[in-house]
Amino acid sequence: MKILAFAEQREGKFKKSAFEVTQAARRIADKLTAELITLVIGDNIEHILPELRMYGANRVLAAQDTRLQYYSTTAYAKIVAQVAQQEQAMLLFLPASQMGKDLAPRIAAKLSAGVAADSVALRVENGDLIATRPVYAGKAMIDVRITSPIKLFTLRPNVFTAVAGNGAAIAVEKVSIQLDDVDFAAKVTGVKLTEGRPDVTEASIIVSGGRGLKGPENFHLVEKLADVLGAAVGASRAVVDAGWRPHDEQVGQTGKTVSPTLYIACGISGAVQHLAGMSTSKYIVAINKDKDAPIFQVADYGVVADVFEILPTLTEELKKTLGK
Amino acid sequence: MNIVVCINHVPDTETKVKVGSDGKSIDQAGVNYMLNPYDEFAIEAALQLKEKHGGQTLVVSLGGDAHKETLRKALAMGIEKAVLLKDTSVRDSFSIAKALAEELRAISPDCILFGKQSIDYYDEQIPGLVAEFLGMPSVSVVVKLDVKDGTVMCEREIEGGHEIVETRLPAVISAQKGLNEPRYPSLKGIMAAKTKPIEERQPAIVPPFVEVIGMNKPPGKQPGKIVGTDKSAVPELIRLLHEEAKVI
Ligand SMILES: Cc1cc2nc3c(=O)[nH]c(=O)nc-3n(C[C@H](O)[C@H](O)[C@H](O)COP(=O)(O)OP(=O)(O)OC[C@H]3O[C@@H](n4cnc5c(N)ncnc54)[C@H](O)[C@@H]3O)c2cc1C
Ligand SMILES: Nc1ncnc2c1ncn2[C@@H]1O[C@H](COP(=O)(O)O)[C@@H](O)[C@H]1O
Numbered sequence: 197m198k199i200l201a202f203a204e205q206r207e208g209k210f211k212k213s214a215f216e217v218t219q220a221a222r223r224i225a226d227k228l229t230a231e232l233i234t235l236v237i238g239d240n241i242e243h244i245l246p247e248l249r250m251y252g253a254n255r256v257l258a259a260q261d262t263r264l265q266y267y268s269t270t271a272y273a274k275i276v277a278q279v280a281q282q283e284q285a286m287l288l289f290l291p292a293s294q295m296g297k298d299l300a301p302r303i304a305a306k307l308s309a310g311v312a313a314d315s316v317a318l319r320v321e322n323g324d325l326i327a328t329r330p331v332y333a334g335k336a337m338i339d340v341r342i343t344s345p346i347k348l349f350t351l352r353p354n355v356f357t358a359v360a361g362n363g364a365a366i367a368v369e370k371v372s373i374q375l376d377d378v379d380f381a382a383k384v385t386g387v388k389l390t391e392g393r394p395d396v397t398e399a400s401i402i403v404s405g406g407r408g409l410k411g412p413e414n415f416h417l418v419e420k421l422a423d424v425l426g427a428a429v430g431a432s433r434a435v436v437d438a439g440w441r442p443h444d445e446q447v448g449q450t451g452k453t454v455s456p457t458l459y460i461a462c463g464i465s466g467a468v469q470h471l472a473g474m475s476t477s478k479y480i481v482a483i484n485k486d487k488d489a490p491i492f493q494v495a496d497y498g499v500v501a502d503v504f505e506i507l508p509t510l511t512e513e514l515k516k517t518l519g520k
Numbered sequence: 521m522n523i524v525v526c527i528n529h530v531p532d533t534e535t536k537v538k539v540g541s542d543g544k545s546i547d548q549a550g551v552n553y554m555l556n557p558y559d560e561f562a563i564e565a566a567l568q569l570k571e572k573h574g575g576q577t578l579v580v581s582l583g584g585d586a587h588k589e590t591l592r593k594a595l596a597m598g599i600e601k602a603v604l605l606k607d608t609s610v611r612d613s614f615s616i617a618k619a620l621a622e623e624l625r626a627i628s629p630d631c632i633l634f635g636k637q638s639i640d641y642y643d644e645q646i647p648g649l650v651a652e653f654l655g656m657p658s659v660s661v662v663v664k665l666d667v668k669d670g671t672v673m674c675e676r677e678i679e680g681g682h683e684i685v686e687t688r689l690p691a692v693i694s695a696q697k698g699l700n701e702p703r704y705p706s707l708k709g710i711m712a713a714k715t716k717p718i719e720e721r722q723p724a725i726v727p728p729f730v731e732v733i734g735m736n737k738p739p740g741k742q743p744g745k746i747v748g749t750d751k752s753a754v755p756e757l758i759r760l761l762h763e764e765a766k767v768i
Contacts, residue, residue, distance in 0.1 A: 301648030310729025443698035496744035
C-alpha cells in the first residue's frame with residue numbers, strides 16, 4: 197500500500213505543517229508497512245526538497261510550473277488527485293491549513309473519498325486508520341472511520357509535532373501533469389501579507405487581549421509582550437466586533453481554533469465561545485482582575501490582577517530573562 | 521443574477537454538550553438550534569449582490585423540518601425563496617454535498633454562496649465538494665467580494681494575510697466573518713417570511729463515507745494555580761513558564 201503526504205510550501209519555504217504531515221504520515225506508513233510518498237507543488241521548489249528527509253520522507257515527488265507560483269485550488273487538486281491515482285495511494289494526508297482545507301474537498305470529490313477533517317490524533321485499529329477530531333467547538337471529540345476505498349485526512353497544525361532527525365537520502369522525481377487554462381479558472385493574482393507577527397493558527401505562543409484592555413489604544417501592551425516572545429496577537433470577539441482588532445485575530449468558536457504551546461489571555465473573561473477556540477493550548481496563562489472569571493477554570497497559571505499593572509512588568513522582566 | 525445560498529441549522533454556541541445514549545452523537549435534550557453563524561455572511565452577500573445587480577435569491581437547506589426555522593430566518597432577512605431538501609438520514613459531508621449539487625445543477629445558478637464552515641462538525645467540506653461536483657471555480661474563506669461584468673474579485677483569508685483571487689461566474693464562494701455586517705431581519709421581513717412558502721423536495725442520498733464510531737468529552741482541564749494578585753507575581757510566573765512548563 198502507498199500513502200501520499202502533501203507538504204505545503206509557500207514562496208519556496210515549507211510551512212511547519214509540511215514537516216508535521218510528513219512525519220505523521222511516516223509513522224502511519226511504518227505501522228501499516230506502507231510506502232510513503234511526499235508531494236510538493238509550486239514554482240522554484242527544488243532547493244527545499246532535501247529538508248523533507250529529516251522528517252521521514254524518502255520518495256519526494258515535485259510538481260513544478262511557473263503558473264504554480266501562487267496556490268490554485270483547481271490546479272493543485274488536479275495534481276494531487278492524479279498523483280494519487282497514478283501511484284494508487286490509498287491514504288492521503290494534508291494539513292488542515294487554509295490551503296489544505298480548501299484542497300481536501302476538491303480532491304475528495306475527484307477520488308470519491310471520505311475526509312476526516314482537522315484530525316488531532318490518529319491510531320491504527322484492526323488495520324483501519326481511526327482519526328479523532330474535535331466537534332462542537334472542542335466540546336466533544338469524535339472518532340471516525342472512513343469507509344471509502346481512498347481516504348483523506350487533514351491534520352490540525354501544531355498538534356502533530358515534528359522533530360527533525362537525521363534521515364536517509366531522498367529520491368526526488370519530477371511529476372509531469374498537463375495543466376490547462378481551465379485549471380486556473382480561479383486565479384490568485386497576488387498575496388497581501390500582514391507584515392511582522394506570525395498568524396494565530398501557526399504561532400507557538402499567542403498573547404490575546406480582551407475587553408479588559410479598555411480600548412484599542414492600549415493594545416500596544418499586548419503587542420509588546422507578543423514581540424518579546426515572538427508571539428502572535430489574538431483577540432476575543434468582543435474587541436473584534438468593537439473594531440479594536442482585525443477579524444483575523446479572533447480566537448474562538450466563530451474565529452480561529454488555535455493550539456499553541458502557550459496562550460496568554462489578558463483581560464479575557466473566558467466565555468464558552470472563546471474557550472472553544474483555545475482550550476487545547478498546551479499551557480494557558482490568564483491575567484484577569486476578577487478571580488471568578490471562567491478563564492481561570494482552564495488556566496494553568498493565573499494572575500488575579502490588573503492587566504495594566506502586570507503586562508508592562510511582565511514584558512520588562514521577560515526582556516531581561518530572554519536577554520533582549 | 522441567479523443567486524443561491526446553502527445554509528445549515530446548528531446547535532447554538534451556548535450548548536452544553538452531553539454525549540447521547542448511542543455514544544456517537546450529542547444528547548439532544550435542551551439543545552437550541554440556530555442559523556449557522558457563517559451562513560449569515562453568505563445570506564448578506566447574496567442580498568447585496570441582488571441589490572447591486574438585480575436577480576433572484578434562493579436559500580437551500582438539507583435536513584429535517586427543524587431546518588425550516590433557519591430557512592425562515594433567511595427569508596426574513598430578505599431572501600425570496602426557500603427549498604428544504606428533506607432528509608434526516610445522513611450528516612456526512614459527501615452525501616449532503618452530492619444532494620445539494622444535484623439540486624443546484626437543476627437550478628443552474630450564477631453564484632452559489634456558502635458559509636465557510638458549519639459550527640457543529642467543523643468539516644469545511646461542502647462548498648469545495650459542491651464546486652467540484654458542478655465543475656465550477658470556487659473561492660473559500662472570502663472576506664472581500666466584488667462582482668463586475670461576470671468577473672468575481674475576492675480576497676480570501678490565508679495564514680498571515682490575504683490571497684487576491686479572480687474568477688468568472690458561475691462560481692462558488694464561501695463566506696468568512698469580516699465579509700460584511702449581516703442585517704437584522706426587519707419586522708416587516710419577519711411578517712412577510714411567515715407567508716412565503718418553503719418548497720420541499722426529497723433528495724436522492726448516496727451512502728456516507730465517514731462513520732462516527734464514538735464520541736467522547738475531551739479530558740477536562742484541572743484549574744491550575746493562582747500565581748499571585750499583583751506584579752510581585754511576575755518573576756514567579758516567568759520561573760514557572762521557564763522551568764516547569766518549559767515553554768519559554
Ligand atoms: C454566536 C456567538 C459566537 C461567538 N463567538 C466568539 C468567538 O469566536 N470568540 C470569542 O472570543 N467570543 C465569541 N463570542 C462572544 C463571547 O460570548 C463573549 O462575549 C466574548 O468572548 C467576551 O469577550 P471578552 O472576554 O473580551 O469580554 P468580557 O466578557 O467583557 O470580559 C472582559 C474581562 O476582562 C476583565 N477585566 C476588565 N478590566 C480588567 C483589567 N483592568 N485588568 C484585568 N482584567 C480586566 C474582566 O474581569 C472580564 O473578565 C460569541 C458569542 C456568540 C453569541
Ligand atoms: N445540511 C446543509 N444544507 C445546506 N447547506 C449546508 C448544509 N450543511 C452545510 N451547508 C453549507 O456548507 C457550509 C460549510 O459546511 P461544512 O462543510 O459542514 O462545514 C455551511 O456554512 C453551509 O453554507
